[in-house]
Amino acid sequence: MSLLTPEFATQDIAHDEERDYLWTLNFGPQHPATHTTLRIVLKLDGERVVDAMPDIGYLHSGFEKLGEHLDYNQYVTVTDRMNYISPMANNVAWHLAVERLLGLDVPPRCQYIRTILCELARISDHLLCDGAMGLDTGAFTFFLYAFNQRETLYDIFETLCGARFTNSYTRVGGVMHDATPLFVEKVRAFVRTFPKTIDDMERLLNRNRIFIDRTKGVGILTKEQALSWSCSGPVARASGVTRDLRKDEPYLVYKDLDFNVCCARSGDCWARYLVRIAEMRESLKIVNQAIENLPSGPVNVGIDQRTALPNKRMVYSTIEGLISHFELAMSNRGFDVPSEESYTATEAPNGELGFYLVGDGSDVAYRARCRPPSYIHFAVFPHLIRGHTLSDVVAVLGSLNIIAAELDR
Amino acid sequence: MMDSKHREALLAAFPALAQSEFRGQVRFVVPRGSLLDVARKLRDELRFDLLVDITCVDYLHYRGATDRFGMVYLLASTATNERVTVRVFLNEPDLTIPSLTPLWEGANWMEREVWDMFGITFAGHPDHRRILLPDEFTAHPLRKDYPLQGRGERHNFPILTRSQG
Numbered sequence: 001m002s003l004l005t006p007e008f009a010t011q012d013i014a015h016d017e018e019r020d021y022l023w024t025l026n027f028g029p030q031h032p033a034t035h036t037t038l039r040i041v042l043k044l045d046g047e048r049v050v051d052a053m054p055d056i057g058y059l060h061s062g063f064e065k066l067g068e069h070l071d072y073n074q075y076v077t078v079t080d081r082m083n084y085i086s087p088m089a090n091n092v093a094w095h096l097a098v099e100r101l102l103g104l105d106v107p108p109r110c111q112y113i114r115t116i117l118c119e120l121a122r123i124s125d126h127l128l129c130d131g132a133m134g135l136d137t138g139a140f141t142f143f144l145y146a147f148n149q150r151e152t153l154y155d156i157f158e159t160l161c162g163a164r165f166t167n168s169y170t171r172v173g174g175v176m177h178d179a180t181p182l183f184v185e186k187v188r189a190f191v192r193t194f195p196k197t198i199d200d201m202e203r204l205l206n207r208n209r210i211f212i213d214r215t216k217g218v219g220i221l222t223k224e225q226a227l228s229w230s231c232s233g234p235v236a237r238a239s240g241v242t243r244d245l246r247k248d249e250p251y252l253v254y255k256d257l258d259f260n261v262c263c264a265r266s267g268d269c270w271a272r273y274l275v276r277i278a279e280m281r282e283s284l285k286i287v288n289q290a291i292e293n294l295p296s297g298p299v300n301v302g303i304d305q306r307t308a309l310p311n312k313r314m315v316y317s318t319i320e321g322l323i324s325h326f327e328l329a330m331s332n333r334g335f336d337v338p339s340e341e342s343y344t345a346t347e348a349p350n351g352e353l354g355f356y357l358v359g360d361g362s363d364v365a366y367r368a369r370c371r372p373p374s375y376i377h378f379a380v381f382p383h384l385i386r387g388h389t390l391s392d393v394v395a396v397l398g399s400l401n402i403i404a405a406e407l408d409r
Numbered sequence: 410m411m412d413s414k415h416r417e418a419l420l421a422a423f424p425a426l427a428q429s430e431f432r433g434q435v436r437f438v439v440p441r442g443s444l445l446d447v448a449r450k451l452r453d454e455l456r457f458d459l460l461v462d463i464t465c466v467d468y469l470h471y472r473g474a475t476d477r478f479g480m481v482y483l484l485a486s487t488a489t490n491e492r493v494t495v496r497v498f499l500n501e502p503d504l505t506i507p508s509l510t511p512l513w514e515g516a517n518w519m520e521r522e523v524w525d526m527f528g529i530t531f532a533g534h535p536d537h538r539r540i541l542l543p544d545e546f547t548a549h550p551l552r553k554d555y556p557l558q559g560r561g562e563r564h565n566f567p568i569l570t571r572s573q574g
Contacts, residue, residue: 064526066551068555100432227487230515232461241487248490274464309420339472340431343483343494345461356481359468366471369481372464379518408541 029058037405047389052382056105067368071383072098072172080166083406086121087167089348095170097344097355112176115252116290119283124153126276133398135213142204149197156186173298173308191288219384219396225246229380233351233401238275239267245347257289262277269399306337334363374406410437410491415455436494443506457484463519465527469553508534526551
């Protein structure tokens with residue numbers, strides 16, 4: 001227990017039976033500030049939270065079971081629905097895991113496009129998380145500034161793949177469509193205009209007395225606790241854990257790009273807010289470098305690898321393309337997968353998003369385990385909220401960025 | 410991705426561990442009895458301080474598999490950025506394995522999910538309950554002998570009407 005946690009919180013829970021003046025409050029499953037469907041049973045002493053018991057599973061839809069029945073290309077549609085705030089990051093994480101299992105290297109252009117998408121998804125996720133945290137603590141204008149820019153991001157995704165929300169953009173060995181000049185133009189425009197929005201957002205909240213009072217010193221997570229509770233991503237970095245998979249285990253093209261890892265020491269809601277704001281600026285740096293250095297060339301692996309569908313011109317005008325398309329489309333052919341197991345993690349906006357895949361030779365995974373950051377962070381919630389007031393529940397919940405669809409899968 | 414020095418240090422302490430590697434990922438198969446000792450050694454001496462994930466695989470229909478369940482413990486080091494996978498194989502009827510909650514608090518919910526989905530029991534777990542599925546559920550749906558569409562549980566959930574609510 002941290003020194004800053006009120007003494008109240010450290011009292012033994014066994015004493016609760018004697019304190020019959022405590023009351024129980026059901027927070028959720030349908031409450032505007034949970035944003036999705038999750039339930040917390042709070043034990044209150046007046047306005048102080050003595051204990052919190054999360055009750056999850058309302059949105060459980062068996063995604064991992066479905067992963068054992070959908071093939072490696074079909075399952076990408078399910079990953080969209082996990083963290084639906086940043087579906088592009090999930091798509092990329094899933095297919096990086098599949099490509100690791102297959103031992104496949106995608107062309108540089110594809111890697112650059114995926115990097116840009118991951119970072120745009122990170123900005124989109126952080127905008128929602130910080131925006132909603134502002135909204136829950138009373139900063140409505142801030143939320144509107146954030147959501148306006150998310151709209152621009154949705155337009156960019158729509159230009160790229162036709163879908164705004166559930167993108168399903170990546171494929172094994174490539175992506176669905178190549179990036180068009182219009183996409184590049186829209187990303188450049190976003191890079192030009194977005195810093196002004198962050199400036200505005202920071203001006204609205206960074207010196208806002210109400211917001212600081214409601215977040216500073218609330219929900220403190222120490223570095224030791226963050227490690228013990230397996231935290232990752234912005235939640236861990238706000239507590240002084242300097243782990244960032246983009247730097248520590250570079251994937252895609254992150255090792256060629258110049259960016260910083262943003263950390264804080266205090267580990268409270270305020271630090272988590274600041275880390276996310278700082279990460280958006282770094283993400284913008286990455287997007288800028290990647291879009292200006294976007295290489296030309298093919299976007300999918302060639303027909304020799306026989307994993308990505310060849311483009312239509314190849315199919316209609318070459319015999320190799322036709323055969324490759326035919327073999328991939330036949331349900332009894334598909335591609336070769338080793339009977340092996342591998343784990344691949346990416347630095348998703350929310351934390352470490354990894355997939356543990358077991359291949360059995362067919363093009364359907366034998367086991368598709370998703371390591372969901374929301375699930376792991378929500379386990380910490382009761383420890384962060386004990387001893388704080390009821391109104392702090394929304395601040396802590398907002399700062400952890402719990403997405404129930406990813407939580408329950 | 411595990412340093413060879415650390416690999417030898419672990420094998421020196423536990424010579425019986427079977428080791429394998431795939432795409433640079435090092436895996437050790439640990440007997441159930443020494444799981445806690447191996448995990449403690451990895452955490453305290455070899456600085457694998459982060460428990461990334463705990464999951465399980467049911468090898469019922471897997472070609473060439475000899476064991477029914479394979480537990481997967483993914484560990485990582487925040488100091489050296491190494492990763493290691495620890496495997497423990499379990500067979501019916503004894504599906505009990507020591508809990509890692511004494512070492513990492515984060516193991517709590519991960520193990521509850523494995524219990525919920527696979528029916529593996531964790532000895533010494535402080536809060537051994539289902540987590541995602543309702544408490545009255547009896548099956549463990551990620552087992553391979555559980556059908557994709559379920560066994561009719563969805564139709565048998567008690568229905569609450571507005572007047573009862």
